[in-house]
Amino acid sequence: MSKNEQQTDFQKALELLPWYAKNELSGEDFSWVEGQLDSSLELQEELALINKQIGLTEQYVESLDTESFENQASRINALKNRIKIQNNIQDIKNIEQEKFKPVNSTENQPKGGNSMWDKILSFLPRTQKQWQIASAVALSVMVIQGVIIAQLSKPNEVEYTTLSGVNTPMTGIVLLANFKSGTSLAQMELFLNKNNLKVIGGPDLERQYRLGFKRSVVKGKPLNDEEVSNLIFDLLDSKVVDFILREN
């Protein structure tokens, strides 16, 4: 055997020694290292050092006071709780996924769906999520409508009065008006301001508003019937009004 080969074998044996010491080598490698050890004092010394290192390492790791953390019931329970929470979240996700299956999938198609009722049903939300969205949209519409009404009929006792000059609108001239569909809030406001009118009620189920006159119109002298009729005719010419009439 050449010197180079001897050196290579020595290096290889050195690298395998720790596993030899821990008896973690395959039978073939184990025998080979043993053969190398028999013929090398240096390797034997190295093995002694490795055994010492193993002992010291084991001593150090064993000295770590891990016992109080080992297999604690509280830790295991905490993990089990974590698992339960995760499972619950997964369950919810699964339900959501189930409900979010594409609407046009075969199983979601309305069965025998050609009747009017089926057609109506087909427009209804099909999933809990869709119901939630639909409800939210409906609620938003109601809120917006409420805001519109609130803005249009904002009580302003100082500014508001009726043509008769009386502060309570019920005793003055009140007009009933329906605005054309599609009339925006801005268009309504423009119409009301232009004609010194203010919403004092409505809209009712027939989308009818009750309108009174602002104080600025009142100049101490109430309008007579003819004047009111002329005013109504003028208002009817407005592009935003569908119809308008006197309530009282």
Added chain:
Amino acid sequence: MKDKSIAQVEDVVCLKAISQGNESAFEALYKRYQPRLLKFSAGLLNGDISQAADIVDDALFDIWNKASSYSEKAKVSTWIFTITRYKTIDYLRKQKNVTLTDEVESLLDDDVAAPDALSSHQNEQERIKQCLEKLSDSHREMILLMYYQGLTIKEIAEVTETPMNTVKTRMFHARDKMNSMLVRMGIEGYP
């Protein structure tokens, strides 16, 4: 200690049950592995047992979730060590903001306290602790996996995701460095 092949069969059965949501099997696996993993992780973290316990729990939670993905290419124990090792190293990286390579090992020969510098109260155990702490993470990992956990070259290669030859070389350098530090520390048995 249980025969390794029997332990492997038991582990595989346990993992299959876990993959079907069996919490008792999970508890059994936890009780079997947590102490070993805790020592390994705490050793890597220089004795930070509390942190190691959290990391090990986290790793075991991952095992609960990934049990169905276990393939019998590697031993269950190797697979579990790989996950725990990854989590521990990840924590170390975040703490130190370094990568775990031989290049970043702390060449701390000058930092290692000479025997005279150690007070009379510091016993051999404390010196060993200091010695292991001064090793680079990758070398300390080799020492712990090999000397304490008794993993084979192949298992360490799988756990650390490095080639087997690299494992042998790294182990050689790790123990060489440990030797030189132990000599400087005047540990009994070291010339």
